[in-house]
Structures are given as structure tokens and as C-alpha cells.
Amino acid sequence: MLLIKDLTKSFDGRRIIDQLNLEIQDGEILTIVGPSGGGKTTLLRCLAGLETIDSGELIIDGTKFDPVEMDNADQVVGIVFQDFQLFPHLSVLENITLAPMLSLKQTKEASVTEALDLLAKFGLSDKENLYPYQLSGGQKQRVALARALAMKPKILGYDEPTSALDPELRQQVEEVILTLKAQGMTQIVVTHDMTFAENIADNILTVTPVQ
Structure with missing residues (x-):
């Protein structure tokens, strides 16, 4: 289980995530939806150690962790990026x-x-x-997904996995995510696509920009 407690993150004095509390059960698919600027991708990047958090705690299976300082061999969250970032x-x-x-x-x-x-x-x-x-x-x-899985993360995150895909490919992405769920993989999916979110999610988190 992943537990997020009072996570706060700001950029240039602007608070993007404000004391977020969240619990994600093992094997669950959480989709995160909401308008741009709500902190969806920032949250993924914080969990993967690509951004430092200002305050708060991250706890996996009862143990606190700092993804920025962790060895890659102990990766908790792997991410499939929107632009894939293949070499x-x-x-x-x-x-x-x-x-x-x-x-x-x-x-x-x-x-x-x-x-x-x-x-x-x-x-x-x-x-x-x-x-x-x-x-x-x-x-x-799919190559980006295979690359992320090869690092054996405990949780897999996706940043807008259906962006710019036609309906047939979106269906394929749904099938891959649900197949991984059947295999026990915990997944966090950031998306603007509400239909897609509802098709795959156990829980949906709706975020809005911090005022």
C-alpha cells in the first residue's frame, strides 16, 4: 500500500499541491483527472523522485521512503511518460x-x-x-511501458497514456492496463480522458488548481 501524507509542492512560490493525503491499495488502479495546472503530472514526478517535495511523507508498505534518494534498484514508482522519452x-x-x-x-x-x-x-x-x-x-x-516494467517498480505511473491516440489504440492501452492489474500491478494513471478513466479505475481522484 502507498500512503501519501500532507504532500505539498510549490514552484516559484506558487503552490501546486497543497497537503495532499492519499491511500492507494495494492493492485488498485487510481486515475487522476482534472484541468491543467492541478498538479497531476507533478504528483507523478514527485512519487518517482524526479521532483523533490516541499513537505509531507511518502510511505510504502509501512516504511517511509524518499524517492529522490533511493537507489534505482529499489524503485517504487516507474513512469511511462507522455512523450515516451525513448533514446x-x-x-x-x-x-x-x-x-x-x-x-x-x-x-x-x-x-x-x-x-x-x-x-x-x-x-x-x-x-x-x-x-x-x-x-x-x-x-x-508499448516499448516505453516494457522499459518501465523492466525496472521492476512496485507501482507503475502513466502520464496521459491515451493522448493523441485513436480509439482502437486507446482500447489497446485499456487492455494492457487491465491485464497488468490482473497480474497484481498497482497503477496510477494521469489523464484528461474521463471515459478512459472510468473504464479502468478502481478510484478516481479529481484535482483542481490551488487557489
């Missing part, structure tokens, strides 16, 4: 195996085996030697 000069396989080899100290053989298994699960078995520019938007997203 353009690396192949699909290299994109997925790089971090596990560097941060988790996996052997190349183990990392490649796991990456190929993940690619097979996402219907990308024939894409491992391609480069990001050779992939469609939906394929890039």
Missing part, C-alpha cells in the same frame, strides 16, 4: 535493457531475455532491432 540512437531492445544492466546490475543475457519476454507480451516480438523513429505512436508507447 533515439538505441534500438528497441537496447532501450529496454540499458537501465536494468546499469542500475539493477543484471547481466546482459538476463536483461535481453526479460526484454524479449516483455516485447512478446506487448505484441512487439519482431521489433527489437528497430529504432524509435521506425515505430508508430502506439508501438513507442
Whole structure:
């Protein structure tokens, strides 16, 4: 279980998140909706250690943690970014195996085996030697998801996973998220798409900009 207590975050003197309290159960899908400026993506970035929090506590399974100071091998929250952030000069396989080899100290053989298994699960078995520019938007997203899962996070976060996707691809994203839920993965999904949010969520958090 992830417990967020009194989390506050400001930028340039403007409070973005104001004493947020939130509890996310194991295996749950939480969707976070609301207008731009409400702190949705900022919350994800704080949980992943990409932003420091001003105050508050983060607790996973009863133990406090600071994601900024944690070793990558103990990653709590992994994120699939809206723009995917794949390395353009690396192949699909290299994109997925790089971090596990560097941060988790996996052997190349183990990392490649796991990456190929993940690619097979996402219907990308024939894409491992391609480069990001050779992939469609939906394929890039699935590679980014495989890369995040390869780091074995306890919780997976998504920043606008259906942004700019057509209805068929949105349906595929829903299916992937619900399949991961069936496997026990706790997930946090930031989205503007209320229909998508309602289709996948156990709970929906609606945020508004701090006045």
C-alpha cells in the first residue's frame, strides 16, 4: 500500500499541491483527472523522485521512503511518460535493457531475455532491432511501458497514456492496463480522458488548481 501524507509542492512560490493525503491499495488502479495546472503530472514526478517535495511523507508498505534518494534498484514508482522519452540512437531492445544492466546490475543475457519476454507480451516480438523513429505512436508507447516494467517498480505511473491516440489504440492501452492489474500491478494513471478513466479505475481522484 502507498500512503501519501500532507504532500505539498510549490514552484516559484506558487503552490501546486497543497497537503495532499492519499491511500492507494495494492493492485488498485487510481486515475487522476482534472484541468491543467492541478498538479497531476507533478504528483507523478514527485512519487518517482524526479521532483523533490516541499513537505509531507511518502510511505510504502509501512516504511517511509524518499524517492529522490533511493537507489534505482529499489524503485517504487516507474513512469511511462507522455512523450515516451525513448533514446533515439538505441534500438528497441537496447532501450529496454540499458537501465536494468546499469542500475539493477543484471547481466546482459538476463536483461535481453526479460526484454524479449516483455516485447512478446506487448505484441512487439519482431521489433527489437528497430529504432524509435521506425515505430508508430502506439508501438513507442508499448516499448516505453516494457522499459518501465523492466525496472521492476512496485507501482507503475502513466502520464496521459491515451493522448493523441485513436480509439482502437486507446482500447489497446485499456487492455494492457487491465491485464497488468490482473497480474497484481498497482497503477496510477494521469489523464484528461474521463471515459478512459472510468473504464479502468478502481478510484478516481479529481484535482483542481490551488487557489
